[in-house]
Amino acid sequence: MRTRAAALLLAASLAGCATPEPAPRPPLPGPDRMVLQPISYDRLPGWSEDDTAQALPALLKSCNRITKLPVDRSIGFEGLGGTAADWYSPCAAAQRVAAGDHTGARLMFETWFTPWQVTNEGRTEGLFTGYFEPEIRGSRQRKGPYTQPIHGKPNDLVVTKAGPEEPVIGRMENGKLVPYHTRAEIERGALAGKAPVLAWTDDPVDLAIMHIQGSGRVRLDDGTVIRLGVAGSNGHKFVGIGKVLKDEGKLGTDTSMPAIRAWLKANPQEGRTLLSRNPRYIFYSPNPATDGPLGTEGVALTPERSLAVDPRFVPLGAPVWVDSLDPAGRPLRRLMMAQDTGAAIKGPVRGDVFWGAGETAFQIAGKMKSPGRLVVFLPRARSPRLAQVDER
Template sequence: MKRALRAASLLAALAMTPLVQAEGVDYTLLSFEDLHGWAEDDHEQALEAFLETCGDLKDPAWAPLCEVARTRPGARSFFELFFRPVMMRDGNPPLFTGYFEPELDGSLTPSDRFRYPLYRTPPEARAGPFVSRREIEEQQLLAGRGLEIAWVDDPVELFFLQIQGSGRIRLPDGQVLRVGYGGNNGHSYRSIGQELVRRGIYGAHQVSAQVIRNWVRRNPALGRELLWHNPSYVFFRKIRNVSAEKGPLGAMNRSITSGRTVAVDPAFTPLGAPVWVEKAGRDPFNRLMIAQDTGSAIKGAQRADIFYGTGDEAGRIAGQVKDPGRMVVLLPIQTAFELVPEGEG
């Protein structure tokens, strides 16, 4: 599951942890002139995204910057005046992928159409490893216990909702129920895309979320077995305090922003920090984004997941992203100089 860390406690722990050089990581202090396309970006959009989460940063180096940001200064001048770009490299090649917020059709009551439940976390799953996806679905172990939040009409889309970790359920009366990550069964995530490659059904370059969806639907029995290859199972919770116009909650328990939020590895990049992204490959762009999310598959100093928005079109675009590039973290001046003293970058 990609959106597996969504607790405010994670933010609190990271916000108070001093940023120090990690063994095996190369740190380079850059200038804003080194950032390709910096002058052409819409820095106001980045400032709006930064304001969404900066109030949760209690570290002494960050809190004053949030106060300044709230005065709505000129965005480009704000970032250039109070931050310095730092490149972090751990030897692994840079990789950008994409994610989105799914939107499924569902109901608050089961029917012949809406047969596939989203469950709250059962109490016994909170105590440690629980049964596998296969056991939950094949034996219907949770049915009838009052744990159902809603029912949807497509088991494949439900599977991908679990991978994303949050989404919207569009109800028959037009209302929208928002759900977020509530827990998991304690089993490690296993990629069904990689399993299709291992079986020789597709080459690695052919696999995408849509290719997997189509194959599972063409092969119902084999498709169900393929989904069970991933033993990890995600439970949900209702999200009541986020308007339909705003993005889903990220790891900082705040709404994330389409095209301006990036999920990172917080072992390297502080949550809430501005991040300059230079994505190559298909549909390249250079853009200032904000590190507001995490994911179990996002590991490394140059590994990031770009949030593309809500719905099928966002999902189509996100599913095609697997591109190189580079990522540069903007740190408060004092923090940047403590991490990379001038002359060492």
């Protein structure tokens, strides 16, 4: 592959005027390539029915972060969302909308944002799943049934690259960077003396599910609750336990997360062995937010209004329109905010809906696997950016 730089003007006119179509995103390794197509609000199925005012609190959380950035800071990979300064006026307009004012909220979005259909080389349909915030039992001390550690970030973890793509993670051994310990190695004690233990839990299955979901809450034996956010990972590729169980012939037709959890708890010994087939391991840190788990964007997630996306394509902090189905097969057409990411969330038309906390959210999130379409809202006025074009 040869790469050259070319100026791609992602110019946008003032609000209310026609906006030229953004240039196609630069190709990335693999088959995915995002191309945005113009679409009008009246072509968004369910746009007039959704209570868009319910999305305003989530938008304002992102606005609070973006408007504190330097004015020329790019928003999204290769500045697809313009600069922080381009968000000042839309965010100020959002703050002026009264709580619960659905009509005012909808008019604000229509005035300040332009909708773009997200496609993967022209293909509009993608996959939408769900996730939730687990709550597991725990203790500050290792005692009784509490034998499973919840680790903080190890002191020998090395991150050598940051950016929109997966960072290179490992540890130094004899002066060379080598892959970090796998889940199986960590469970055999590889982190001894290297990582703090934030709490101890009594159920390895619940802990593994929390690793899959990301953030979580621990209800301690003294009655208090601590909220934990993701501090990093061991850098290994995620392997879904559902696929492992399916390949082993352990599950029937129901491959939802509730069915997976039930099988693992019914078969604890074999389940531990199979769980170790996912080499990825998550490290945690205390989450200071009180109104929800922190997403990758750094803001607290809002149930049913926050979406995990692939940040190589969709800018974190951008409003997005989801047109999909809930686990019951009912239309799920809703304005959300791109505020989180996930190891399994890859590709332009890919989303993971945050359903909230607790068992009800788990049952919904664990069963969601629906086709759908995605529309990203970008400020009508965006600054031109220099992008990279790959020639194959």
